[in-house]
Every structure is written in C-alpha cells, then in structure tokens.
Amino acid sequence: MRAWQVHALGEPADVLEYGVLPDPRPGPGQVLVAVHAAACNFPDILVCQGRYQEKPPLPFTPGLEIAGEVVAVGDGARAAVGDRVLGTPPMGHGGFAELAVLDAASTFPWPEGMTAGQAAGLFITYQTGVCALAHRGRLASGETLLVHAAAGGVGSAAVQIGRAMGARVIGTAGGPEKCEVVRGLGADEVVDYRSEDLVARVKELTGGRGAEVIFDPVGGDVFDLSRRVVAFEGRILVIGFAGGRFADAPTNHVLVKNYAVVGVHWGFYRTMAPARIDEWQAVVADLWARGAIDPLVGAELPLAEAPEALRRLGSRGTTGKVVLVP
Ligand SMILES: NC(=O)c1ccc[n+]([C@@H]2O[C@H](COP(=O)([O-])OP(=O)(O)OC[C@H]3O[C@@H](n4cnc5c(N)ncnc54)[C@H](OP(=O)(O)O)[C@@H]3O)[C@@H](O)[C@H]2O)c1
Numbered sequence: 001m002r003a004w005q006v007h008a009l010g011e012p013a014d015v016l017e018y019g020v021l022p023d024p025r026p027g028p029g030q031v032l033v034a035v036h037a038a039a040c041n042f043p044d045i046l047v048c049q050g051r052y053q054e055k056p057p058l059p060f061t062p063g064l065e066i067a068g069e070v071v072a073v074g075d076g077a078r079a080a081v082g083d084r085v086l087g088t089p090p091m092g093h094g095g096f097a098e099l100a101v102l103d104a105a106s107t108f109p110w111p112e113g114m115t116a117g118q119a120a121g122l123f124i125t126y127q128t129g130v131c132a133l134a135h136r137g138r139l140a141s142g143e144t145l146l147v148h149a150a151a152g153g154v155g156s157a158a159v160q161i162g163r164a165m166g167a168r169v170i171g172t173a174g175g176p177e178k179c180e181v182v183r184g185l186g187a188d189e190v191v192d193y194r195s196e197d198l199v200a201r202v203k204e205l206t207g208g209r210g211a212e213v214i215f216d217p218v219g220g221d222v223f224d225l226s227r228r229v230v231a232f233e234g235r236i237l238v239i240g241f242a243g244g245r246f247a248d249a250p251t252n253h254v255l256v257k258n259y260a261v262v263g264v265h266w267g268f269y270r271t272m273a274p275a276r277i278d279e280w281q282a283v284v285a286d287l288w289a290r291g292a293i294d295p296l297v298g299a300e301l302p303l304a305e306a307p308e309a310l311r312r313l314g315s316r317g318t319t320g321k322v323v324l325v326p
C-alpha cells in the first residue's frame with residue numbers, strides 16, 4: 001500500500017515521506033479497512049513535530065481518523081467484509097495510507113447518506129463537541145455559547161452542536177471569508193476577532209452579561225480575552241492551543257467573577273470512561289439523522305498531498321475539515 005511515514009521529527013513538510021509499505025494484516029479482534037478518506041487534525045501536525053502529548057515511536061504513520069470499507073476481518077472481530085465504518089487507527093499506524101488496521105470494537109457505522117469526507121472527520125471532531133458542550137460545559141438551552149475559531153474543525157462542529165442544543169451561538173473567526181462560513185453554519189452572531197474588538201462586541205451582543213459557555217480551541221490571547229467576557233457562573237472550555245501559547249488563569253479572577261475554567265481532553269475518555277464514547281457517538285448519529293448537523297468539509301486533497309493539507313491547517317488556511325482521499 002502507499003502510505004506516509006515520519007522517520008525523524010520536524011515540520012510535516014520536511015519529515016513526511018510518501019512510499020510503499022507492506023499491506024498490514026488484521027490481528028485478533030481487528031479489521032483491515034480500505035481508507036476512503038482520512039481527516040486531518042491539528043494534532044497530526046503536533047505529532048510530526050514531537051509536540052503532542054502522545055509520542056509514537058519512529059517511524060510512524062500519522063492520521064487520527066478515517067472512514068472506509070472493511071476488506072479483511074481478524075479472528076473474533078465482530079465485523080464483516082463490506083461494512084462501511086469510521087474510527088481512529090492506533091496512534092502511529094494511522095490513516096494517511098491506503099489501508100489501516102482498527103480494533104473492530106472501536107469502529108462505528110459510517111452514517112447513511114454521509115460522504116466519505118464528512119464521515120472521516122466526524123468522530124474526533126463531533127465527539128469533542130458533545131463531550132465539551134453537553135458533558136463538561138453543561139450547556140443549557142437558552143444560554144449564550146461563544147465559539148472561537150468557529151470556521152475551523154472542532155469550532156464548526158461546536159457551532160452546529162450548540163445550535164442543536166438550543167443555545168444562542170456567537171462564533172468568532174479570522175477574516176471576512178471565514179466569518180461568512182460561520183454564518184453559513186448557523187451562528188446567530190459572528191465576530192471577526194482579528195479586526196473587531198472582541199470584548200466590546202460580545203458585551204454588546206449579550207447586554208453586558210457575557211457568554212455562559214466559551215469553547216476555546218485557540219488559547220493564548222484569545223483565552224485572556226475570554227476571561228473578560230465570561231458570564232456570572234460561566235464555563236470556559238479549554239479545548240486546545242492552536243494559537244501556540246498556554247495562557248494562565250489567575251485564580252483571584254476566577255474567584256471574583258465566579259466562573260470555571262474547564263479542561264476538555266476528549267481522548268482521555270477512551271481509556272478512563274470508554275462507555276461514554278459509545279453514548280456520544282449515538283448522540284452524534286442522532287443529530288445527523290435529524291438533520292441537526294451537516295459536517296463541513298472545506299477541502300478534499302489527494303492522499304499524495306498530505307504535507308500541503310497539514311501546511312494549510314497549521315497556517316489558518318482552512319475551514320471545516322481538510323480530508324485526504326487515497
Ligand atoms: N481537547 C480535545 O479533546 C481536542 C480534540 C480535537 C482537537 N483539539 C484541539 O483543537 C484545536 C483545533 O483543532 P482543529 O484540528 O479543529 O483545527 P482548526 O480549528 O481547523 O484550525 C485551527 C484554527 O485555529 C485558529 N488559529 C488561531 N490562531 C492560530 C495560529 N497561531 N495558528 C494556527 N491556527 C490559529 C485558526 O482559525 P482563525 O483563522 O479563524 O483564527 C485556525 O483555522 C487544536 O489545538 C487541537 O489540538 C482538542
């Protein structure tokens with residue numbers, strides 16, 4: 001099969017090598033999947049750089065989530081050849097390849113009517129949204145949800161899930177084109193946080209109250225501004241650090257304004273509370289079946305262009321999910 005591999009850590013464009021590897025075989029409980037689409041995630045960049053919390057041994061193949069068709073079934077795996085599935089290959093043996101091996105128990109049905117690109121980006125992105133908003137953030141109908149980087153992967157999902165949960169959604173994004181995308185996703189209000197005064201705009205839009213829940217995949221300066229527009233008893237959900245800096249939360253400010261800074265590490269639930277993953281996937285499948293979500297695929301590139309896809313993702317050049325198609 002053709003696949004990407006990383007033999008030394010560095011920028012994806014410098015260290016990704018495209019070549020031919022032996023076809024993998026499914027072990028007991030595993031399935032071999034012909035990849036129809038592999039979604040790119042920010043952690044794919046961090047893994048190549050050696051800056052992600054999980055560090056697979058070299059050489060490794062990136063690619064955290066895929067959609068595809070089962071082409072071989074290992075002993076005891078509850079699956080059949082021809083099943084259309086989505087899921088995450090084990091770290092280091094990823095989806096930037098024509099074939100991937102997954103544990104059958106951690107695959108999910110590729111929802112009826114969804115394109116391969118949409119299905120490939122559904123799992124991590126929408127599970128993170130449900131975990132963050134419903135479980136960690138306790139978002140209630142009628143509350144105001146502020147979503148940063150709302151045109152991006154996890155951000156676009158959070159806008160759609162927040163709307164489906166009955167929240168009033170304010171989305172932020174960098175630049176007029178991205179703001180247009182956020183509007184198209186169904187956000188009630190949009191703020192261009194690169195050219196507008198974020199704090200003044202959010203206060204104006206909320207009658208000075210601020211947002212009850214803030215979904216923050218950017219961190220750094222954006223987190224610092226979020227602290228100024230979080231409502232009484234609000235929750236700032238720490239999703240990621242696309243801006244590159246880990247911000248500090250002064251505890252006196254947290255106390256005086258009566259808000260919570262809530263960490264969200266969706267992947268941790270896969271080991272700490274795996275039953276949640278099934279529960280949240282059922283929520284996501286139901287949202288799709290009801291027409292409440294429509295995953296945004298901003299670009300589909302051939303598998304051979306993985307470095308270009310990750311370059312765009314790391315340089316603010318994407319909307320929704322970027323997917324690779326073998
Ligand atoms: N906690 C979890 O369980 C979990 C799960 C999935 C992903 N994440 C994290 O969520 C973050 C977003 O991931 P994603 O894959 O969905 O990416 P993405 O949001 O599609 O792309 C990142 C976006 O962040 C914004 N951004 C602001 N400053 C940036 C900078 N200096 N460099 C690059 N981007 C910048 C850009 O949007 P604008 O141009 O609109 O500012 C950019 O499009 C990552 O940090 C990722 O690790 C966390």
